[in-house]
Amino acid sequence: MRKIKDYLPWIIYFIFFIGLLIINPGPHYIHLAARIIIYGLYAVAFNLIYGTTGLVSFGHALFYGIGAYVTGMLVKASTPELFYLYILIGAFGAAFISFFIGLLTLRLTGIYFTMLTLAFAQLVWGLTFKLYHFTGGDDGIQAIAKPTLLAGGVTKYYLFSFVVVTISIYILWRIKRSPFGSVLSGIRQNPQRITFLGLNVYKNQLKAFIISAFFAGIAGGLYAGLDGSIHPDMLHWPTSGNAILMATIGGMSTFFGPVVGAGILTGLEEIVGKYTEYWSFYIGIVVLIVVLLFPNGVLGIKKFTGSKNIEEKEKEVVCNTGN
Amino acid sequence: MSAILEIKNLNKHFGGIHVANNINMSIKKGEMSAIIGPNGAGKTTLFNLITGFIPSDDGKVFFEGQDITNTRPETIVKLGIIRAFQVASVFLEETVYDNIYLASLAHFNKSAKIFADRMIFKDVHEHTEFILKKLGLFDCKDLKASELSHGDMKALDIAIALTLQPKILLLDEPTAGMAPEERFKMMHLIKELHDYFKLTLVFIEHDMDIVFSIAQTIRVLVQGQLIAEGNPDYIRQHEGVIEAYLGKEVF
Numbered sequence: 001m002r003k004i005k006d007y008l009p010w011i012i013y014f015i016f017f018i019g020l021l022i023i024n025p026g027p028h029y030i031h032l033a034a035r036i037i038i039y040g041l042y043a044v045a046f047n048l049i050y051g052t053t054g055l056v057s058f059g060h061a062l063f064y065g066i067g068a069y070v071t072g073m074l075v076k077a078s079t080p081e082l083f084y085l086y087i088l089i090g091a092f093g094a095a096f097i098s099f100f101i102g103l104l105t106l107r108l109t110g111i112y113f114t115m116l117t118l119a120f121a122q123l124v125w126g127l128t129f130k131l132y133h134f135t136g137g138d139d140g141i142q143a144i145a146k147p148t149l150l151a152g153g154v155t156k157y158y159l160f161s162f163v164v165v166t167i168s169i170y171i172l173w174r175i176k177r178s179p180f181g182s183v184l185s186g187i188r189q190n191p192q193r194i195t196f197l198g199l200n201v202y203k204n205q206l207k208a209f210i211i212s213a214f215f216a217g218i219a220g221g222l223y224a225g226l227d228g229s230i231h232p233d234m235l236h237w238p239t240s241g242n243a244i245l246m247a248t249i250g251g252m253s254t255f256f257g258p259v260v261g262a263g264i265l266t267g268l269e270e271i272v273g274k275y276t277e278y279w280s281f282y283i284g285i286v287v288l289i290v291v292l293l294f295p296n297g298v299l300g301i302k303k304f305t306g307s308k309n310i311e312e313k314e315k316e317v318v319c320n321t322g323n
Numbered sequence: 324m325s326a327i328l329e330i331k332n333l334n335k336h337f338g339g340i341h342v343a344n345n346i347n348m349s350i351k352k353g354e355m356s357a358i359i360g361p362n363g364a365g366k367t368t369l370f371n372l373i374t375g376f377i378p379s380d381d382g383k384v385f386f387e388g389q390d391i392t393n394t395r396p397e398t399i400v401k402l403g404i405i406r407a408f409q410v411a412s413v414f415l416e417e418t419v420y421d422n423i424y425l426a427s428l429a430h431f432n433k434s435a436k437i438f439a440d441r442m443i444f445k446d447v448h449e450h451t452e453f454i455l456k457k458l459g460l461f462d463c464k465d466l467k468a469s470e471l472s473h474g475d476m477k478a479l480d481i482a483i484a485l486t487l488q489p490k491i492l493l494l495d496e497p498t499a500g501m502a503p504e505e506r507f508k509m510m511h512l513i514k515e516l517h518d519y520f521k522l523t524l525v526f527i528e529h530d531m532d533i534v535f536s537i538a539q540t541i542r543v544l545v546q547g548q549l550i551a552e553g554n555p556d557y558i559r560q561h562e563g564v565i566e567a568y569l570g571k572e573v574f
Binding site for chain 1: 374376395396397398400401405406408412413414415416417421424425426428429433434435436437438439440441483484487
């Protein structure tokens with residue numbers, strides 16, 4: 001029973017994203033689905049730090065952006081055929097930078113941690129503007145060619161993204177269910193207790209931060225290939241904010257919540273964007289409603305229903321025996 | 324009996340307050356001892372100093388002959404000095420079982436495993452069940468920690484500490500905030516655990532009935548100073564203790 005329940009989200013995930021290929025709603029919607037799935041990975045990676053470990057990083061755009069810029073610039077500088085390798089290099093680049101940023105920021109807690117991660121991300125965002133000849137400044141980098149295998153039609157690239165994202169998400173899923181994942185969850189709930197279990201809170205947080213940055217980097221690299229263009233906005237603070245929004249809307253206490261959040265946010269932007277240029281206003285309203293009605297996110301709703309019945313309540317007395 | 328924990332000339336100031344004033348003590352292996360003293364006497368601070376939670380200003384702490392002064396708390400835990408807290412320190416969102424399971428993972432050095440499913444370890448499961456049964460928590464293993472009664476939550480906190488198989492267990496007011504009936508149960512539990520695991524146990528306690536009925540040695544802290552140390556009979560008649568803390572009317 002437990003097994004099926006554990007794998008149900010995966011089944012839905014496959015039905016949705018594979019089913020889309022079968023229905024084939026046209027390149028525009030395949031492109032939208034590709035965006036959702038890439039943002040989904042970005043949000044799930046971010047949620048390892050946020051929902052699981054309990055750290056509100058407001059600088060994850062940095063790792064997403066590093067993934068995108070490294071991949072894009074390497075393709076520009078050499079050949080698109082090594083695109084796959086460059087995504088990996090971008091992810092390792094993001095992980096490498098995150099090590100140093102984590103080393104400095106994780107010494108702080110709460111709002112101080114949040115503000116310092118924001119500061120680092122904004123610093124790099126500012127740099128990409130200034131270093132015009134290197135990063136393309138405000139214009140970013142355009143016309144990043146795809147490797148031959150993925151060129152021509154968005155469907156191929158969607159399939160490629162789907163495979164990469166699924167593998168990445170599967171790894172993150174395994175991590176969340178591992179002993180290490182339990183420790184991270186323990187750190188969120190009670191860091192003092194973790195210390196007095198003989199475990200180092202700081203080191204475990206740093207590990208989680210690096211893993212999270214690595215997969216955010218992969219998402220960034222994938223996005224660079226999707227549109228063939230990158231721009232400083234990918235490093236800007238709203239991109240960091242989007243990660244928080246997607247995880248919160250979808251349900252930060254669930255594993256797949258951030259993917260749902262990515263779908264809602266990206267889908268809304270698409271639908272509302274057709275009718276009005278003030279789409280962010282309407283998204284704000286929707287976010288407000290979701291946060292007020294479902295404080296645990298859309299996938300977190302089930303946590304309200306089906307908890308605690310009377311039988312369970314009665315058990316409390318049984319427990320109090322002291323042997 | 325030889326000393327397992329030795330404290331030499333330990334000092335700590337919080338601003339102008341001398342919370343640990345040249346404390347010397349030697350805790351024997353297998354001993355069940357209590358630390359008593361009025362509020363603000365520095366009892367919890369002493370635990371914090373021993374466990375490395377706060378650094379000391381001056382003095383040394385030796386555990387099994389090894390200098391552990393100002394060592395990181397995690398390292399001290401690994402050596403076998405384990406504590407439970409005045410306010411139960413558990414993982415509120417997890418079930419009782421998962422609380423102990425997580426502690427067991429740490430105990431078996433499996434907590435760094437990153438890809439393995441956390442539930443596959445047979446030895447960890449066995450140890451978890453053993454601890455839960457020993458502490459009388461097995462019947463409520465599927466309850467969330469946040470749903471437990473106050474007494475059970477304290478028991479869970481102690482269970483987490485015991486999961487790590489301490490060489491010396493420090494309990495900070497194990498019966499704080501409990502109803503008299505619950506206190507009585509807790510006292511028996513502590514006594515039983517001490518005998519069963521052959522623990523060296525130090526507990527801070529305000530309930531004098533409990534202290535005088537189960538402690539073999541009692542140490543009295545007043546304003547950061549250790550003013551008396553001895554068996555219950557000795558402490559009961561110690562004039563300094565009566566004056567500073569117990570009050571004549573108690574006996």
